[in-house]
Amino acid sequence: MEILQYIFGGIITFLLAFVVGMTFGGTRRKIIARIQNRYGPPIYQNFIDAFKLFSKTSAVHHGAMHYMGPAFLMVSSVVSLMFIPILRDGGWFPNLNFHGDLIFLLYMMVFGSLGMALGAGQTGNPNSAIGVTRGLAQMVGYEIPWIMALVAMMIQFHTTSITGLMDVQLQSGTWNLFASPFAFVAAILASLGMFRYAPFNIVGAPAELASGPASENGGKYLFTMMSSHSVFAFVKLTLFADLFLGGAGNLVELLIKTFLLYMIPVLYGVVNPRYRTEQAVRWFWGWPTVFGIIAIAYAVWST
Amino acid sequence: MREKATTLYLGPQHPGITGNMMVRLKVEGDTIVKATTEVGYLHRAFEKLAEKRNWLQTFTLMCRFCVPEPDPMEESYSRAVEAIEGRIVPERAKYIRVMMLELARIGSLLLWHAGQAGSTGLYTVGQWTVGDRNYILDLFEELTGARIYHMYIWPGGVRRDFPEGFADKVLKTMDYLEGRLKDYDNLMFENSIFQKRTQGVGYVSPKQIIERGVVGPVLRGAGIRSDIRIDDPYEVYDKLDFKIPTETSSDIWGRALVRREELRQSIRIIRQVIEKMPEGAIYNKVPNPQKWTIPPGDALARTESSRGEIGFYVVSDGSNKPRRVHLRGAAYVHAMTLLEDVLVGQNISDVSTIMNSLGTCAPEIER
Amino acid sequence: MDKGKRFDTIRARIKENFVLSQDKIYADKNRLDISVSKQRTPAILFFCKEQLGFIHLMHVGIVDWIEDGTLELVFMLWSPTEKLRVYIRTRLNRENPVMENMDMIWPQLNTYEREFKEMYGIDFKGLIAAEEFLLEDWDGPPPMLRDFDTEAYAQEVFHTRPGREDAQDVREAIIKRSQEEIPDFAKKYSRQ
């Protein structure tokens, strides 16, 4: 019975993440459009796009990995989702958050990149391969401040689990945003790279690589990738809310917190061009890493 | 035998290409080791078709030479025809022509803003400038009836006089644009990432630029003050006061600054033109086009477009059809040979940026 | 006139070194026309560029004088310092157009030569470039020669949409189709 509960809860969580992620994506398009003096698409446009991709009637494949790439991507986002507490008390989302900790989550979250990279490699498109090298390089870039922020939190609060970090905030009454501000800054700066919006949209840079790893994927593959990206956006936002903003007691709180967090990369991205790969990687090893080191020092000092 | 370097095709179907052409890039890692341009996707044989058309029918073909700004083509063709025939253009028409050319330059530079910013991923500027370009096109539409291909500057003058209140509208649009320029500066020229992406990239040595006969903002970006409007003045440019901006860095950034300043100078010129424009006739009427013959002779008319000089070499053999119309686009000389040289050693990320910066326009090569 | 004098000096300097078949000054149009044989063309171009300061090649025009059986090449040079033009004209035999490669003088001549080779069949000796330029898999004659009939070729090769060939007055066709009246403002443009 427990297993059924998990499966059922997992599906509900997935649907929630899918809907929220897609709506956020649509909102992003709307906001960008407004900044660009346009009316913009409706905020449910992403659903239409996704369903259109889903209902494409033909597809091509280049081999087994072509199928498995999007599947790996989905594994990364959905499994990460299932190990993150959505609400503080679980409620309708009885997921597996007591069964994994942050380090597990770190690996689970980077797994998608590698899996997608394999799928992109099978297509044999040179643009895909170049996009993959860029994506992996960028990943190594932003993982450094990100792990620093997480390690700082772990040291400061003596726990490596997300639920532990949420409990700490509940007990002390302050958000970790204030308890370890530098870690928050480092993590947010790293998140700019994770979201891959400008100036870090170097992987699928259209003017350079014609959408990079996704070049050969249309229809059902792109649908899977799009859903996975939406879910993953939700995962990242919820994780940030859990780690730094004390989690959420109910859905409204969750939506407000995640939306505010989502606006940081979105609004930063609208007004910036794209970095070159090595510039992006170096950017992450500049100030974000400095903040990460300060965060660790602060954590050591404060415990 | 398979080549060592990977082949990347930038174009013809590619978001980063500036027109329907192709650059065959051989890359090793992120670095381009060899670049070959391939053109011919747009060859419509204008010059061939002109053989069968009379002088005025040819005119409708010629303005479709390169699409971002058709007015310099109309101007060049008209001036070449006028030069062979010895037709006098009324003074007011000359002023209107200058205004049209400068408006076209503004429109084209706004489009360039979009291309240059979009190639680095800054789409917001592109959305703004292309949106604002519509205001210029509105002016065209009101004056000429068309947004893109106006066929307004034609041999003997211009086709239509100002509608009522048009001059004010032009001035108002210029005021609006001048206000918008600050926004573009904020987002584009003052953005450190844009600077990082462009400074020191796409360098062409001034020596090479002169050798290749490169013209326009690329030439001025290398520190050479050369502009047809001043060197070989046509219409009424010698009566107007404007500056020719130059930069010495000869990279994308330098060329961008040149173009940024040219936009401001164009606004200045338009204001002067509106101010100084005399009243009078606008058109020295040509005969019935079917019977309109032009005495034998040849002429080369050059016009400074936003991408550089555009030359029309027109030859008449005394009949009612041109013997030969031969076009020289701004990008004709450098789009292939220079681009192939400049791209070697550059990063893949910068190809599109460099092409935008050099003002590569495929139809000018192909015609 | 000052311009005329400067042209005279330029013509004199050219004449010191080269035998010209014909020359003419159009001082009002800022230009000096020089006709030379094709063998002398590279030398005189080089001389103008290096010695006289005509460093900018504005354009290379080509005209097919089918009546004379010649192809005329016009090299249009511009001196940014003198602000003057020199046109150097040379004629090639139309049946067997051969010329020396000159892209070492101006690199952009490479593009011009590739085009002339393809469009007019001029053989530039020593030109290094890809075979195809604008036309892909073209097996007809050089298309820009005046004796190539583009209309006939197009009719033969391409499907054309019916309704185009008779070049009828469109307005009449519209009237016939929809029983509309020609509006008054349009009547004056009508052919009747």
Place this chain on the structure above:
Amino acid sequence: MNVIFLILILFLVGAIVTAFAGKWSSLLQDGLFILAVTIPAVLFFTQVEMNQLVGWTRGGIHLELGLTPFSYFFAILVLLLGVASAIYSVGFMHGKARKSYYYFNYLLTIMAMLGILFSRDFISFFVFWEIMTWASYLMVVMNGTRTQEIGIKYFVFSAIGAYAMLMAIVLIHAQTGNFLIQDFIDTYPSLAHGRQILIPILLLVGFSVKAAVMPLHVWAPGSYAYSPMSFTSVFSGALSKMGIYGMVIVFVTLLSHLPEGGLIRDIIAWMGAMTAVIATLWAIAQDDARKLLAYSSVGQLGYIVIAVAIGTPMAMLAGLFMAFMHGLFKGALFMVVGAVEKQTGTTDFTKVTGLIRKMPWTFLTALISIIALAGIPPLGGFIGKWMLYESLILSDHYLLVIVAFFSSTAAFLYAYKFLFGFFLGQEEEEWADVKEAPITMLIPMLALAVGSILLGAFPQLILKPINNGLISLGFSDSYGKLWETSTLFNEWGDKVVLQPIIYAIMGVFLTTLAFTYFRNRKRTRYVSTKDISTSGEIPLAHENLTFKENFFQPFLRAVEPVMKKQIDWYYREFGAGLEAIFNFTRRIYSGNGQTYALYAVIFLIVLLLLNGNLFGQ
């Protein structure tokens, strides 16, 4: 006869018999070879008892052999890889020259490794160590390519290690009067302080060479890359772990008594970390699969060294578990390279491409092993990595976590390069008729890959022997604390439960795969890799559409200002130094008997000096 002797002698006899059997029949030789590995292996797992000592005394020197729980764990690794690789070798060496030479040295190496694990005294330890070194050296130079450079590097560094170890042994003998390891461990706390520092350091130098810790790793990339791939899987997978084996013993038994022990451990941990980073960066830059894996091995050994140097119970578990996992996946990966080399004749990424549809099983092995290498759940690699990070955080080594994590993430880059390089990308004409590897090569490869999967789900299979070994070394029983049924705990009470993870991953993966596969199944058609969106243009026949050259240039360009200078400097200086050493060794081995005699005298003098008043009594 004692079964331990029997095993060793069987190996020796097997080696000799196999070597000569080739004269009669190649098939017989293959069969004998496999028997020569499997029979002792079966004997080992069925007959050998724990802590059973055999000893004898000859000429005043007491020698002892026996099996401790700790060496039992390493013996599992050695024999597992030994058997797998032996079966693989039969396929790999089929039709190749010098098969007898290979088989002889192979068996000798396995025997020597087992001998090391059995040794309870320094003399037999050293003797087996040298046999192992020599046998593997002969393997390294077997191919004859770049023998001069690679072989001499390996030889010189092994010699450095051997001399250091020999010096330590002489010192030990001077202290204890016999060569028994246990005796020395017992007397160690009562030694003079200088000795207490010197002996472990000398021993560590000896072991570090085999474990390829920076700066003693210079030999490793070349030797791993240029020995036959079937042997390299043992070489990198098991043989290098002998260094770890020695190091753990030194750390646990000796350094824990030393006040400066913590410092030395930290230094070694940092050396391991630097090894991991630099070797990883170098692996990223490689274009040859063998070299890539060679550098990767050095880097992975770096993690293991970090873990065992930190030395908390959990770190020790992590290190030894990673050592075992490394044996599994790196063994499999080297076998993959061997298979590709056998089928295509080259291991150059820039040449081979698009083999996935030609060699699907090999690709599957590579995929699983790479996922294990990258430390991605749910495979076994993740468990090692998890324990490593947790133990580093819990033992306050914060910067080490960052460094280890950096190189672990950077490892994704070469991991991807490996898979992409051989198997993905364009399918080219020139590799159109490549066949899947023969079954004798596939089975061991797949078996090792299955091992990686198995250990991800049931790590207790190998954690239990590790724990037993650690208990025998004097650790507390960390097994019960850190490991309950399929749950990893750390001391803060955080946990990772493996079963749900595996179910979740498999469930989501299969669901999505089923969706992408069955959605529009009938209208989904296979198109060749030539039919890709090349911007509308039609590729010419000779044009290369697979992106291989300078694969990670943007990344390498990004690390350039930080690392390039140091790497360059390091390798230039080290290369120069090495050249000097080569020149020196060339002079040492001048072939002149008189010089050798001189060296012996010098060596003795040095020993006497060291033994004398230099460090005080």
Place this chain on the structure above:
Amino acid sequence: MQNDSRSQKIVDIIQAYARRHSLWILAYGTGCGAIEIPSTMTSRYDAERLGVRGAATPRQADVLLITGYLTVKTLKRVIRVYEQMQSPKYVIGFGSCAINGGMYWDSYNTIKMLDQYIPVDVYISGCMPRPEAVLSGFGKLQDLIKAGVADGPKRYEENFDWYRANQKKIIKNWNFADYNW
């Protein structure tokens, strides 16, 4: 699902809705008409509010915009690109040149009738068509999708030999793989 016609109908309606409100156009400026595409996509006309947006590669795109004349050389690429697109896919012929050759009616290098070579769903007349015309062209395409008659791939499949013969008539060197349906 197959037998239940009502639910199938609902799915069809949703599909048609999604297809017509999410038209991704391929970023291929085949001719000079491409100059009005930026205007159409940007702030004043903003085609994105109708769900029209750019796609970088043919695999992702739904709509192939032939912006003006097609030379023989470009036609070859267009066919390749069209065949790489995933159905349902739509073609919009843009400007007079695509309809009947326009002013290049006697040129030796441009095709005169686009629908001889690939199935065209909507033609937009004009030289250039204004952005409003382009938007109305998209509107027309949406109507056709709603009515279920925008079945270019089907026509192409059924008359494949005819299309191929036409294509091969003017493309002399057919050096890319034939399309297997």
